[in-house]
Amino acid sequence: MTTSVLIIGAGVVGLACARALAKLGLEVVIAEKAKEIATETSSRNSGVIHAGIYYKPKSNKQIQCLSGRKLLYEYCRDFGISFKKTGKLIVASDRAQLSRLLTIKRNAELCSVNLSLISSSEVKALEPELEVAGALLSSETGIVNVRELCDSLLYEAEAHGALLALNTEVTCLNNVGRKVLVQSETMTDKNELEFDYVVNAAGLGAHKLIDIGVDEMLRPTKLFAKGNYFSLSGSAPFAHLVYPVPEKDGLGIHYTLDTIGNAYFGPDVEWVEAPGYQVKPELEVKFRSHIRRYWPGVDDRVLTAAYSGIRPKINGNDFMFHADKNIVSLLGVESPGITSSLSIANSIGKLLIEWSK
Numbered sequence: 551m552t553t554s555v556l557i558i559g560a561g562v563v564g565l566a567c568a569r570a571l572a573k574l575g576l577e578v579v580i581a582e583k584a585k586e587i588a589t590e591t592s593s594r595n596s597g598v599i600h601a602g603i604y605y606k607p608k609s610n611k612q613i614q615c616l617s618g619r620k621l622l623y624e625y626c627r628d629f630g631i632s633f634k635k636t637g638k639l640i641v642a643s644d645r646a647q648l649s650r651l652l653t654i655k656r657n658a659e660l661c662s663v664n665l666s667l668i669s670s671s672e673v674k675a676l677e678p679e680l681e682v683a684g685a686l687l688s689s690e691t692g693i694v695n696v697r698e699l700c701d702s703l704l705y706e707a708e709a710h711g712a713l714l715a716l717n718t719e720v721t722c723l724n725n726v727g728r729k730v731l732v733q734s735e736t737m738t739d740k741n742e743l744e745f746d747y748v749v750n751a752a753g754l755g756a757h758k759l760i761d762i763g764v765d766e767m768l769r770p771t772k773l774f775a776k777g778n779y780f781s782l783s784g785s786a787p788f789a790h791l792v793y794p795v796p797e798k799d800g801l802g803i804h805y806t807l808d809t810i811g812n813a814y815f816g817p818d819v820e821w822v823e824a825p826g827y828q829v830k831p832e833l834e835v836k837f838r839s840h841i842r843r844y845w846p847g848v849d850d851r852v853l854t855a856a857y858s859g860i861r862p863k864i865n866g867n868d869f870m871f872h873a874d875k876n877i878v879s880l881l882g883v884e885s886p887g888i889t890s891s892l893s894i895a896n897s898i899g900k901l902l903i904e905w906s907k
């Protein structure tokens with residue numbers, strides 16, 4: 551008899567899980583409340599393939615990022631997804647910040663990632679417009695076209711038998727005996743179906759579907775950590791991604807590129823009480839003051855409010871796979887969730903194989 555599994559959410563993580571589980575021979579259904587795939591956090595991010603520099607060594611984020619990055623580069627090559635290994639510079643805007651670079655380098659080494667410390671003149675040779683005291687060079691960092699990745703993961707999942715139900719919102723989950731009873735709503739119907747297992751990959755909505763009991767670590771943070779982006783007009787000034795030293799709750803307003811060469815700055819961290827994706831044009835003043843610390847040339851260029859995303863943050867600040875009988879919920883899958891998606895999918899595959907023994 552085949553084992554059935556419902557995946558809630560068709561973002562990059564849910565789709566990667568669908569592909570992995572369908573390839574393992576499970577009968578996979580994906581329920582997505584929106585009318586399209588990947589319309590939430592998976593389309594509102596920097597699209598960076600992270601090397602795995604900043605995470606706590608041996609944390610779930612660090613483990614998944616490191617193995618996910620290798621799997622993702624391989625996947626992009628094998629399936630023709632647009633990507634580029636741009637490399638990344640983490641810059642010290644003044645001499646006082648140089649010691650922070652050393653701390654980042656030490657942490658990266660503990661995470662098995664090599665960074666080279668380079669002088670201000672070596673930075674100039676790579677990126678003439680940068681005005682900094684020194685930098686760390688990460689050669690493993692890159693960018694990926696997340697939309698192409700999601701389309702490809704869905705195609706692969708469907709090729710292995712998975713079914714996608716759009717406009718289908720899961721409203722309630724209950725472990726009943728050896729099955730999970732799932733209630734869902736479409737635009738016209740309410741349904742109740744049984745599955746052997748459920749993978750809750752609902753991103754910002756994941757915690758609403760489960761009882762997280764008394765574990766404070768698993769609770770979402772009270773405010774939403776919105777990240778805004780501005781687009782840069784004209785030609786891209788840098789070939790590498792450029793990051794300042796990280797700030798609390800985020801990596802700092804950095805420079806990133808999409809795979810067709812458009813340049814963006816962001817995300818900042820704006821704590822908001824309710825989710826919403828509008829970018830306030832007045833944030834430009836803050837953006838310019840941050841960017842000027844490493845690129846004075848920004849003053850000659852036009853910045854335009856572009857888009858924003860919301861980080862699904864939980865108190866534990868790590869990826870958490872919360873298992874309750876036959877339901878596994880993926881909580882706190884903020885950055886580096888894209889980078890980690892294929893590795894997370896493999897972990898969930900192993901878990902379900904273990905459960906079904």
Ligand SMILES: Cc1cc2nc3c(=O)[nH]c(=O)nc-3n(C[C@H](O)[C@H](O)[C@H](O)COP(=O)(O)OP(=O)(O)OC[C@H]3O[C@@H](n4cnc5c(N)ncnc54)[C@H](O)[C@@H]3O)c2cc1C
Binds near residue numbers: 560561753
């Ligand atoms: C500002 C920002 C920048 C980022 N930059 C990077 C980066 O550069 N590199 C990187 O690796 N990661 C980055 N990330 C993280 C990455 O974007 C996320 O980790 C990843 O997209 C999460 O994917 P997901 O599938 O878990 O969630 P989502 O993409 O949010 O998908 C969840 C899906 O579930 C659906 N859903 C929700 N509730 C229900 C329900 N009840 N029933 C049915 N469907 C439901 C939603 O509609 C949605 O489609 C960034 C995140 C943010 C916010």
